[in-house]
Amino acid sequence: MSETSEQPERISDAEHAVMEALWRRSPLTAQEVCDEVCGPRGWSLATVKTLLSRLVVKQALATEPDGKRFLYSPRIAxxxxxxxxxxxxxxxxxxxxxxxxxxxxxxxxxxxxxxxxxxxxxxxxxxx
Amino acid sequence: MSETSEQPERISDAEHAVMEALWRRSPLTAQEVCDEVCGPRGWSLATVKTLLSRLVVKQALATEPDGKRFLYSPRIAxxxxxxxxxxxxxxxxxxxxxxxxxxxxxxxxxxxxxxxxxxxxxxxxxxx
DNA sequence: CGTAGTCGATTACGTATGTAGACGATGGAG
DNA sequence: CTCCATCGTCTACATACGTAATCGACTACG
Structure with a gap:
């Protein structure tokens, strides 16, 4: 009985925009995600990085190392x-x-x- | 040109429960709203009072004095x-x-x- | 081999939200 | 007239969210 009854954590509005980018195409680097969403939403790369981290914590994204950086991909459909x-x-x-x-x-x-x-x-x- | 272009403020989840009570029946006093929602949600009267105040600020509720207390009713359909x-x-x-x-x-x-x-x-x- | 650019991680900070206690006014009971 | 029950308001505080700067590590260029 793995007592980790993970009911999926809620994804916020801003986070959702990031998810959409990764649902469209993945895996992507933080930079690539930013290319997709920073323009429309007027965000900085730093903002995207924060959102990515939070989504990883929430188990909504998986990371895969690629040399120095990470590739992010959705973990939930x-x-x-x-x-x-x-x-x-x-x-x-x-x-x-x-x-x-x-x-x-x-x-x-x-x-x-x-x-x-x-x-x-x-x-x-x-x-x- | 009244420069108050009020695009309606967002109503949160907890606040929404209060609105539902008042959409069902209104006007109600804070106490009456609590009678409706405190049980199901496990809230205290104080919590309901806070939510009511916030909804008034957000222009989602109207108040009408009734002696010492207020009667609340929805301002948005x-x-x-x-x-x-x-x-x-x-x-x-x-x-x-x-x-x-x-x-x-x-x-x-x-x-x-x-x-x-x-x-x-x-x-x-x-x-x- | 040093330096500049890049990466993720850490820290920051204001506002929103969930939840509630404390406080001052006040009206009704006695 | 006094005291208590109530009312709305103010204050509180933890967590979430939106947005971003900074920092230490590393790598690629020169």
């Missing part, structure tokens, strides 16, 4: 992250049921015809 | 809150498109037949 975050929202705001969320989005988001078609196809698949 | 939070999630995780979120939920959440029927009805309505 994007789909898992998306799953828990979506679930959190649905639980907090829609009593745990996905349908009301969808209803809300449908009304508020002005789905395109393509969106609607996509969803209908999905429903058909689910019903079979 | 739940649907607005739900809207911005949902939008945040969709933007962060699904590139701003609702359909992928739905696809994810559909696969991961095991929608009931009722859910599916509900959504189909909605789609029909949207297409007309």
């Amino acid at each position: 994007r789909s898992d992250y998306v799953g828990t975050e979506s679930r959190r929202l649905v639980d907090r705001l829609f009593g745990g049921r996905a349908a009301p969320l969808f209803a809300h989005l449908a009304r508020a988001e002005a789905l395109t015809q393509d969106d609607i078609a996509e969803i209908e196809a999905l429903l058909k698949e689910l019903k079979s | 739940r649907s607005d809150y739900v809207g911005t939070e949902s939008r945040r999630l969709v933007d962060r995780l699904f590139g701003g498109r609702a359909a992928p979120l739905f696809a994810h939920l559909a696969r991961a959440e095991a929608l009931t037949q009722d859910d599916i029927a509900e959504i189909e009805a909605l789609l029909k309505e949207l297409k007309s």
Whole structure:
């Protein structure tokens, strides 16, 4: 019984931006991650390094030495992250049921015809 | 031009629990809010008072004096809150498109037949 | 072999958040 | 009129987060 019941630590907003870069492409060095995110967010390399360290502590990233520096890669799948975050929202705001969320989005988001078609196809698949 | 371009301040997790109580029923006194949420969350009255104050500062709650104490009521509609939070999630995780979120939920959440029927009805309505 | 650039690690610091105790005003009971 | 229960406010404090500078180690260039 390894008594390390690691329920995954929460990933903050800024940290999430770093994760996205690494989900797009990995492994990357700190510098490369910065190339991806520093521009858009107006961050310095130092900031990215801090975020990377924190993500490693949170076990969200794995490191692999590459000569003098590290290569970082995600340790959790994007789909898992998306799953828990979506679930959190649905639980907090829609009593745990996905349908009301969808209803809300449908009304508020002005789905395109393509969106609607996509969803209908999905429903058909689910019903079979 | 009133230069108070108040983009609504973010409501934290704990604060959100308080908002939910007041969305269910309002106005309420601090004590009454505590009756609603202190049990489930294991909070003390003091904690609720702090959260209420912070929410007032954030303009999420309005106060109305009632003798010696205050009555609190929401100043923002739940649907607005739900809207911005949902939008945040969709933007962060699904590139701003609702359909992928739905696809994810559909696969991961095991929608009931009722859910599916509900959504189909909605789609029909949207297409007309 | 020394020096400049680069790397991760350490330290910093302000604000937000979770949680709550202490305090001063005040209104109602007696 | 006095005293106590309550109220909101102020203060407190640990942790998380956003953002970054600094520092010691190392490497590649000259």
